Amino acid sequence: xxxxxxxxxxxxxxxxxxxxxxxxxxxxxxxxxxxxxxxxxxxxxxxxxxxxxxxxxxxxxxxxxxxxxxxxxxxxxxxxxxxxxxxxxxxxxxxxxxxxxxxxxxxxxxxxxxxxxxxxxxxxxxxxx
Numbered sequence: 487x488x489x490x491x492x493x494x495x496x497x498x499x500x501x502x503x504x505x506x507x508x509x510x511x512x513x514x515x516x517x518x519x520x521x522x523x524x525x526x527x528x529x530x531x532x533x534x535x536x537x538x539x540x541x542x543x544x545x546x547x548x549x550x551x552x553x554x555x556x557x558x559x560x561x562x563x564x565x566x567x568x569x570x571x572x573x574x575x576x577x578x579x580x581x582x583x584x585x586x587x588x589x590x591x592x593x594x595x596x597x598x599x600x601x602x603x604x605x606x607x608x609x610x611x612x613x614x615x
Contacts, residue, residue, distance in 0.1 A: 497565075504571035510578075564605040566598050573597050576612055584615045 493499050506513060576585055588611055594600055600608050 500565070501567045504567050508571045508574040563602045564609055566600075566605075569600060569605050569609060570597050572609055572612055576615055581615045585612070588612065588615075 493502065573585060588608065589595065589597070589600075591611075592600060592604055592608060
């Protein structure tokens, strides 16, 4: 039986791939772009307005872009799903005791309780196991 699901949320695609990997599947979910139907529905007026607004950018409008870049740097914190998936891979490789020791070293009882600011460090130590 073949099941097709169209997922347009990048975060969900990543989470589904991590889950599939953790479960031992080699099948990956492929991210898709928006359907062409939606693009054809856009009116010519909207396209002209977008072009005009691009030309009228000012310094004030550029400042939010800098803030967005800083926000994207914060987004680079590994998600709980990523940490769980990598931990599951290590556990399958027979590293359960080492994982428990690593969690105790951080001072948490579960992967989901690892603070955001320690997730990257945890993943680095996990990779060293």
